[in-house]
Amino acid sequence: MRERVVRRKSAVPKVSPSVVPEVTDSPPLRRDLAMSVGDGTAFGMMVGIGETYVPAFMLFVGMGEVFAGLITTIPLMIGSLLQLISPWAVQKLGSHRRWVVICAGLQGLCFLPLLTAALVRTIPPWFAMFVAAIYWGSGLGTGPAWNTWQGTVVPRSIRTHFFARRARLQQIATLIGFVSGGFALEYGRRSESASTQAYIFAGLFATAAICRLLSTACLASQSEPTPIPAGVRWLSWRETWQRASSGSTGRLLLFAVAMQSAVYISGPFFNPYILKVLNFSYAEYATILGASFVAKFLLLPFWGKLAHKVGAQRLLWAGAIGLIPLASGWNVSSDFMWLLILQLFAGAAWGAYELALVLLFFETIPERERTSVLTLYNVANSAAILFGSAIGAIILKWGAVSAESYHWVYAASSFVRILAVIQLAVFRPTDSSGNDQRRGDEEAAFQPMLCQPNMGSMDQPVLSSSSASDIRASA
Numbered sequence: 001m002r003e004r005v006v007r008r009k010s011a012v013p014k015v016s017p018s019v020v021p022e023v024t025d026s027p028p029l030r031r032d033l034a035m036s037v038g039d040g041t042a043f044g045m046m047v048g049i050g051e052t053y054v055p056a057f058m059l060f061v062g063m064g065e066v067f068a069g070l071i072t073t074i075p076l077m078i079g080s081l082l083q084l085i086s087p088w089a090v091q092k093l094g095s096h097r098r099w100v101v102i103c104a105g106l107q108g109l110c111f112l113p114l115l116t117a118a119l120v121r122t123i124p125p126w127f128a129m130f131v132a133a134i135y136w137g138s139g140l141g142t143g144p145a146w147n148t149w150q151g152t153v154v155p156r157s158i159r160t161h162f163f164a165r166r167a168r169l170q171q172i173a174t175l176i177g178f179v180s181g182g183f184a185l186e187y188g189r190r191s192e193s194a195s196t197q198a199y200i201f202a203g204l205f206a207t208a209a210i211c212r213l214l215s216t217a218c219l220a221s222q223s224e225p226t227p228i229p230a231g232v233r234w235l236s237w238r239e240t241w242q243r244a245s246s247g248s249t250g251r252l253l254l255f256a257v258a259m260q261s262a263v264y265i266s267g268p269f270f271n272p273y274i275l276k277v278l279n280f281s282y283a284e285y286a287t288i289l290g291a292s293f294v295a296k297f298l299l300l301p302f303w304g305k306l307a308h309k310v311g312a313q314r315l316l317w318a319g320a321i322g323l324i325p326l327a328s329g330w331n332v333s334s335d336f337m338w339l340l341i342l343q344l345f346a347g348a349a350w351g352a353y354e355l356a357l358v359l360l361f362f363e364t365i366p367e368r369e370r371t372s373v374l375t376l377y378n379v380a381n382s383a384a385i386l387f388g389s390a391i392g393a394i395i396l397k398w399g400a401v402s403a404e405s406y407h408w409v410y411a412a413s414s415f416v417r418i419l420a421v422i423q424l425a426v427f428r429p430t431d432s433s434g435n436d437q438r439r440g441d442e443e444a445a446f447q448p449m450l451c452q453p454n455m456g457s458m459d460q461p462v463l464s465s466s467s468a469s470d471i472r473a474s475a
Contacts, residue, residue: 028223032153035218037166042215044170048177050111050208052289053185054132055271056282057114057201061122065276065401066393069268071132073389079136080382083375086144090228096149097224103138103145104219108212110135111205118202121194144375152226171297175290182286189282249364251423253377256357257384258420259320264388266327266413269396273406278334291340295347303352312359319353320421327413330406388413 058068089099113131117123154162181204188197274280274288307315326349329342361374392409399405 029155032222033162035221036150036153036162037169039215039218039222040166040170041173042211042218044173045177046108046208046211046215048174048179049181049204049211050177051135052178053181053201053204054114055268056185056275056285057118057205058128059272059275060197060201061117063125063128065269065272066396067125068272069396070389070393071128072136073264073268073385075129075132075136077382077386078133079138079140080379082133082137083140083143083378086141086375089141090145095224095227096145097219097222097227100142100146100149101216101220103141104212104216107135107138107142108209108216110138111209111212115202115205115209118198118205121198140378143378148229149224152224152229153222168297171293175293178293179286179290182282182289185282186286249373252357252360252364253380255420255423256377257380258423259323259417260381261384261388261391262413262416262420263323263327264385265392265395265416266330266410267385267392268389269392269406269409270330273330277403277406280336284336288336288339288343291343292347292350295344296351299348299351300355303355306352307356307359312356312363315352316356316360317424319349319351319356320417320424322349323353324414324417324421327410327417330410388416 055068055071058071059065063071086099090096093099093102110131113123113127117128150163151159184200184204185197188200191197274285275282280288303315322345326342326346329345330339332338391412395409395412396405399408
């Protein structure tokens with residue numbers, strides 16, 4: 001029997017010309033790679049400078065604290081359902097690229113109503129929810145199609161390193177976006193002029209719209225070698241449910257959904273707590289948010305090496321246990337320095353948890369069925385987010401949205417996280433061939449979808465970056 005060999009990867013993403021000289025020297029490919037990097041960078045800036053400050057904007061125009069918390073979770077659930085039309089749309093259009101470009105352009109245009117609302121300083125609650133739902137629906141709708149399309153554009157020999165480098169640039173752009181947005185809003189707040197603050201919000205949303213439209217132009221400029229790849233298999237809903245609800249895959253997905261419910265009991269309500277109850281400045285808010293985000297992506301290479309040494313399952317245990325005290329830690333003290341330290345720990349724990357989770361996804365779900373199964377998981381995940389946030393909202397309302405009611409929300413979140421972690425005791429990962437998997441790939445690429453306190457960002461894995469099949473093929 002041949003010994004299984006796992007190739008070690010450098011923590012710093014590099015594409016060695018000596019490995020693929022004839023591939024990277026192709027002018028069309030160089031253009032496609034450059035446009036893909038441009039898309040990711042502009043998208044990251046949009047998330048940081050625009051999407052991040054939507055809850056703060058809801059508070060600015062007079063919406064309640066509960067509404068400001070739910071402005072992401074309810075539309076996220078609706079948006080996840082809209083992504084289910086992606087397979088049908090791709091088939092009708094005969095192209096993954098066309099569908100991705102349409103969705104990306106629509107997502108960028110969603111900032112225009114917010115820009116207008118900032119200028120007039122009001123927006124109907126139902127319309128805010130509607131715009132947010134279209135925003136999330138168009139954003140999530142690009143995911144499965146984009147992953148499949150990029151798998152035909154970027155050669156397998158450079159795929160892992162390229163997407164890891166692209167993800168880092170995207171994360172840096174996101175960081176620059178929300179830090180610059182936070183300090184701009186702080187300038188407006190210190191001016192004590194509502195008009196100045198309104199104009200700054202309008203400027204942030206205008207910048208976000210421009211960034212997403214630039215991202216759309218980059219997407220439209222890329223080639224599409226294979227519009228409908230023959231190897232991709234869209235499962236029926238019955239088949240998808242069978243894959244997602246049985247065996248090691250089912251247990252892993254059940255745990256992930258349960259943990260997401262627990263996290264979002266408190267997750268949506270850190271923004272109003274920081275800005276309304278603690279009355280932190282926008283600069284302090286941006287610093288709190290940035291601390292967890294920076295810790296998260298800086299430690300990712302370390303977690304990758306640890307996953308290689310001890311296995312993805314043990315890393316998942318470490319990350320999941322680290323998530324437990326994060327919410328209740330906000331009950332210990334409201335001192336800025338304490339929360340800053342807590343946020344650094346939060347970023348580290350979330351980085352370990354998300355990397356381990358995506359590595360186990362790669363190991364337990366067959367590559368050609370991954371898009372279908374994870375599309376269903378995205379829907380279940382969004383439902384879990386809505387369920388958890390509804391519990392948090394009920395607790396807040398029960399406590400008359402007082403400071404004490406926030407503490408009950410954070411305590412409840414940590415308690416339910418303990419219950420979710422107990423499920424890991426019955427999880428034993430196996431790959432699609434039935435072989436036990438104890439080692440993780442060192443690199444996996446993520447793109448930030450939502451920045452929040454206490455977790456840094458909600459990230460989406462770039463499935464095209466997986467080299468799990470390459471590793472098995474080399475054994």
